[in-house]
Amino acid sequence: MKNEDSRHDGRSLKKSLTKRSAEFISMFWLNIVTFLMVIAAIFMAVSILYHALLRFSYVSATSLAGIYASEYDAESGTIDYVFGMDRYMEGMSYFLCDKDGRLLFHDTKVEYDEETVSRFARQLIARIESGELGRYDDHIRDMEGRQRGVYHVRTQDGGWSIVTMPYAAIFGSLRIYIAIFSFIALMFLVANIVMITRALRERKQNERLISTIRALSNTYYGLYRVNYADHTYELVRGSRHVRDRMPDKGNYEDFLRTSGEVIEESAFRDFCDSFSIDNIKRLIQTRIRDFGGDFLRNFDGEYRWVNVSLRFDESLDKDEVLLCFREVNEAKQLQLRERQMLQDALEMSDRNMKARQAFFNNMSHDMRTPLNAILGMTGLAKDRLDDKAKVADYLSKIEFSGKQLLTLINDILDMSKAEQGRLSFNERAFSMSGTIEAALEPFRLQALSQSKDFHMVIEQDEWPVLGDPDRVVQIINNILSNAIKFTSPGDSISTRLSHSISGNTVIYTLIVRDTGIGMSKEFLPHLFEPYYQEDRFTSRSTVGTGLGMSIVYTLVNYMNGSIKVESEMDEGTEFTVTLTLLKAAEAPAAAPDTVNENASDDREPLKGVSILLAEDNEINMEIVLELLSAQGARVQSAWNGKEALESFEAAPEGSFDIILMDMQMPVMDGLEASRRLRALDRPDSRTIPIIAVTANVFSEDIAAQKAAGINDHVIKPIDPKELIRTIRGCLAGTRA
Amino acid sequence: MDRTYLDRLRLEGLDVDQALDRLMGNEALLGRLLQKWKEDQSFQALSEALDEGSCEKAFSLSHTLKGMTGNLSMTALYELFSRQTELLRGGDVAAARDMMDRIRPLYERMKAAI
Incomplete structure (x- = not known):
């Protein structure tokens, strides 16, 4: 396929490259050889x-020697030069x-005394006689060291006639x-070498x-040069x-x-239109350099x-464009x-929105x-104040409804916290079997009062484990209240609690089984989804948020446990919760409501903490002020958001550890003040925890607070323990 | 503070135990705060705002009263002011004004008890 294609092409490209380089090398050698041959010829x-x-010179000088010898006149000791020596050479x-x-006789241009010349002549004759100077190219070095050719003939009387020529x-x-030629x-x-x-x-x-270029072009399985003037292509x-x-061109x-x-059918027409010569010309005219798409x-x-x-690129020839095909399957996928x-x-998110919308409507x-x-x-009770029995009945009904309302609100809060990933766990040593037994007791009484059978089998444990018993109770409450409800x-x-020990960890299994109305197969998968209620549930005039099981699911997960549910319509439901907890070293803590740190802190849990408190109402201000001071905190008060903002700005950096911000305030409300405070240009404005004091606890309000930079919230009317826990949680968060 | 005083408050719907819990058992502080509450003019202002039909003002005042009564654990009044606040949040001034007929006797009785 594509790879094979490109490999093939890569090979041919490589082959042609090798060929080209071989050609180059042979040309190089040819050049050298030619050069050497020219040199040799010259x-x-x-x-x-x-x-x-x-x-x-040999021929002429030898004959000249003969002529001179014959011209020698012994009487006068001279030669009558026919061929003048100086004229000859x-x-x-x-x-x-x-x-x-x-x-x-001798005739040389050089002036030497007779003796020297005779000695030179004798040496010459000696060398001639030894046959040393017989050839045409034999030569000697004269007394001045120059090369001279020596040419001689024998005279008739056996002497020597010798001509030497430089x-x-x-x-x-x-x-x-x-x-010159050599140069x-x-x-x-040299030029040749430089060029080479x-x-x-x-x-x-x-x-x-x-x-x-090859490496780059390997990403393309097809490359074609298209000449839009000639309507031709050339295959690269x-x-x-x-x-x-x-063919390669056509x-x-x-x-x-x-x-x-x-090409896939639906894309084919587009392809033909987009890459027609006419369109290419149009693209060139509008100076589009890169045009294309996927198919x-x-x-x-x-x-x-x-x-x-x-x-389209200037480096291509005139009227030419490059058409490139590249596989992009992975990237596209x-x-x-x-x-x-x-x-x-x-x-x-749309579904969640709708679910949430529906939830709020419910x-x-x-x-x-x-x-x-x-x-x-309450109205009824007021009218019958004298009838104690009636009033008591109304009161108990009121209490029941109030508790329902409380559960509802707690659920919403927990869910909202879980959604933001900050469910708080107050881990300590506790007895699992004791906690569960105690948590089940009210449901046993309730079941009995409704003429339902209630069985409880608890396998007792003798060791404390680490965890948050309140959260365990919350899980039990949600599951059991459903069991009672349905x-x-x-x-x-x-109900049945059992455990198994593995080293330092204990695995608890809690099974809650009922013979109630059960759940439909369709609903089961949605059981743990927030805001999801089976229609049938509401028709039974029960009050529920649809959050309970979702909270249970979240809590169990937070505690590294698991929850399983089996249910059959009109048969009943069985929940199996498994929690794995670590054994605690010490005995269960006597005071379970402390906030994790050491004991000396418990009397004044906010000792030395500096708090900026924004609250518009005098009474509320005094209450909170009193409450915080009693815990050892130093509090500065501000009567509205603007004042709080100004106090914070005026104080040196790090003066305050935390800010408590009422939401509903005149002049500037808590949200606005928090937003502005977070926007201040100083380091502690971004890090200082802000806790909202609010009566609005729905998730939208919490989301708005979060958006304004608020870390946490406490609810009015103020619960002192909750307030202290929240403040300490926030402080621990910033210090961590 | 003597028992009968506290019992009277209880009868008028003030959850004394919860309030004292919030104030760390400081009865003197509770007494002072209650005096303050008695002198607070928010309620009168709320009545006027409702008569004028000024929803925004009424909402703010009702909210303040809700906060105060909540923190002082005046449970019944807190519930009523809470409802009223929600009505005003929704802009229903008429319903909020109607509620005053139910709030006022409770409010007056609480004041008297203090």
Whole structure:
């Protein structure tokens, strides 16, 4: 497929590269050889000329020696020169000796005394007689060290007639020519070497450039140069489909048709339109340099994503564009997946929004029901103040509704906290079996009062474990209140707690089984989803937020446990909760309501903490002030948001550890003040914890507080323990 | 503070135990705060605002009263002011004004008890 294609092309490209470099190397050697041959030819020519000249001198000088010998007049001891010596050649010398080697006559340009000349002549004759100087190119060095040719003949009386001729005279200006020629040859050689090394370097650079281009073009399985004036294409690298069917150059329309055969049908027409010659011309006119898109292409029966792009660049020839095909399957798939994920996330958040909307609609109804009951019963009780029994009955009903309302609100708060990932766990040593037994007791009484069977099997443990017993109780309450809610008189509820020990950890299993109405198969998977209620539930005039099971699920998960549910319509429901807890080293703490740190802190848990308190109401201010001071905190008060902001700004950095901010205040409310405070340009304005004191506890309000930079909230009317716990939680958060 | 005083407060719907819990058992402080509450003019202002039909003002005052009664654990009044606050949040001035008929006797009786 694509890889095979590109590998094939890579190979051919490599092959052509190797071929090109071999050509280059042979040319290089050819150049050198030619150069050497030219040098050799010139050398041979020079040497032929050299020898010819020597032979010529030999012939002429030898005959001259003969002539001179015959011209010698013994009487006068002179020679009557027919061929004047100085006329014949400059620097020539002549010696005539008798058979004993005595010098009879000599004629040299150089002035030496007789003695020296005779000795030179005798030496010459000695060398001649030894046969040393018989050849045309034999030579000697004269007394001045110059090379001279020696030419001689025997005289009739057995003497020697000798002519010597300086080489300089023989070759004359030939030497200069040779020198000039050698110099030129040398220059030529140097130039040649320089050119060759430069060519070599360029070749190396080119090879690197080519390999870079090759690496880049490997991402393309098809590269074509298109000439839109001639309507032709040229294949730079062809896909296998095109290579098998088309020549390397040809008509562009044919190419378009052939390459279109593998394009997915719906994209084919677009492809033909977009890359028609007319459109290419239009694109060039509008100076679009890069144009293209993605489509599905058939690779041997499998459709994969491909990107095609049309490139227009000045480095290409006139009227030419580059058409590039590249496989982008993985990238495209990833992109498509990401888009899908985004869509899913959007849908999900939309669904969540709707679920939440529905939840709030239910909620207002659910809250009104117990409230109406409370108000109604209160009215009734007022009218019958004398009838103690009635009043007691109304009061108990009011109490029941009030508790329902409280549960509802607590659920909402927990859910809101869980959604923001900050459920607080107050971990300490406690007895699991004791806690569960105590938590189950009220439900046992309630079940009995409703004529339901209640079985309770608790396997006692003798060790404390680490965890938050309040959260365990919360889990029990939610599961058991459902069990009570969805059973009728005569049904039974059975609970069973067992455990197994593995080293330092204890695995507790709690099973709660009822024979109530059960849940539908359709509802089961949604049981733990927040805000999801089975319609049937509401028709039974029960009050629930639909949050309980979701909270249980979240709590169990927070505690690294698991929860399983099995249910059958009209058969009943069985919950199995598994919690894995660590054994605690010490006995259960006597005071379970302390806030994790050491004992001395418990009397004044906020000792030394500096608090800025914003509260508009005098009474509320005094209460909180008193409350905090009693815990050892230093409190500065502000009567509205603006004042709080100003106090904070005026105080040196780090003066306050924490800010308590009432939300509803005149001049500037808590949200606005918090926003502005967070925006101040000083380091502690971003880090100082802000706790909202609020009566509004719905998640929207909490979200708005979060957006304004508020870390946590406490609810009015103020619960001192909660307030202290929240403050300490926030402080621990910033110090951690 | 003597028992009968506290019992009277209890009868008028002040959860004395909760209030004292909040004030760390400081009865003197509770007494002082109650005196303050008695002198507070928010309630009168609220009545006027409701008569004028000024929803925003009434909401703020009702909210303040809700906070005060809540913190002082005047449970019944707190519940009523809470309801009223919600009504005013929704802009229902008429309903909030109607509620005053139920609030006022409770308020007056609480004041008297203090």
